Amino acid sequence: MWYHRTEIQVKGKIRPIAVPLEPFYSVSKRLQVLLSRIALPPYLHGGIKGHSPKTNAFLHIGKAAVLKFDLQDFFPRIRPGQVYKVFLERLGCSRIVARVLTRLVTLDGGLPQGSPTSTTVANLIIVPLAERLNTLAMSHGSDYGQFVDDGAISGPSYIERLRPLIEKIIRQEGFRASPKPHKRLTLYWYQEQVVTGVKVNHQIDAPREKIQEVSALLDGMQSQACAAERLSESQVRSLAGKIQNIRNLNPSLGVAFRQRLADLVANNATSISTDRHG
Numbered sequence: 001m002w003y004h005r006t007e008i009q010v011k012g013k014i015r016p017i018a019v020p021l022e023p024f025y026s027v028s029k030r031l032q033v034l035l036s037r038i039a040l041p042p043y044l045h046g047g048i049k050g051h052s053p054k055t056n057a058f059l060h061i062g063k064a065a066v067l068k069f070d071l072q073d074f075f076p077r078i079r080p081g082q083v084y085k086v087f088l089e090r091l092g093c094s095r096i097v098a099r100v101l102t103r104l105v106t107l108d109g110g111l112p113q114g115s116p117t118s119t120t121v122a123n124l125i126i127v128p129l130a131e132r133l134n135t136l137a138m139s140h141g142s143d144y145g146q147f148v149d150d151g152a153i154s155g156p157s158y159i160e161r162l163r164p165l166i167e168k169i170i171r172q173e174g175f176r177a178s179p180k181p182h183k184r185l186t187l188y189w190y191q192e193q194v195v196t197g198v199k200v201n202h203q204i205d206a207p208r209e210k211i212q213e214v215s216a217l218l219d220g221m222q223s224q225a226c227a228a229e230r231l232s233e234s235q236v237r238s239l240a241g242k243i244q245n246i247r248n249l250n251p252s253l254g255v256a257f258r259q260r261l262a263d264l265v266a267n268n269a270t271s272i273s274t275d276r277h278g
Helices: 024-035 053-058 080-090 095-105 118-125 127-139 157-172 208-226 233-249 251-277
Strands: 003-010 013-020 065-070 143-147 150-155 186-188
Touching: 013 024, 024 095, 024 118, 053 143, 065 157, 080 095, 080 118, 118 127, 127 143, 127 150, 127 157, 150 157, 157 186, 208 233, 208 251, 233 251
Parallel strands: none
Antiparallel strands: 003 013, 065 150, 065 186, 143 150
16 A cells, blocks of 8 residues: 545545655655756746745736636546656657656546645646647736646636636646636736735735634634633644745735734733633
């Protein structure tokens, strides 16, 4: 058995995870490092050094419209035959080496979510799709970016009309665009435009929903502190992580939230100590 299989819940959906066990994990990690040296188009951002959801979002700042799409069941839909073809034809491996490498990076007929190699291999697989979508975007004065399975094209207000063609190209390249309404949105300049968790209307910023969530959690902790209830370490740690995410996108607001959290923790410790010795 090369993998530890488990499940995690992501946004209410159960997702199977297969993490390589040692010593195979070390082998997978070394292979991922080697494969990551292969040059990729600049409009691919997921799992690439120097790229992030933030660099992906920069492309779409201040656009009239942002058309979003999602590649459904992305990792499971990438077949061993596609992987073998990349190693053999694009990377110039021998047939034996291509077969061995394909076996090392695939599981159950797809790419295992949880393996260090999966995102890197997926990026290699989707290069032809990404090239076609980028060419389409450029022909309409638009910008295209892909972060793993999340794609977006931003430009003139009419780009929603390109969606049927975009989904046709996705099918021709062996993938499927998610039919779920929240996965196939076009967001206009007068709406909040969020791409890979980053607001892009006028500048990089944190989404309104995330700001409101942190504000509500801080209010809840304030109520706990006023009632002299101890704030748990896990509660504080979780909120600190959410605040750091906001700080990465909106530094001034993040600093203000972090200071408020620090004050709450300090006051709570003082209050608990006073009650204990009162």
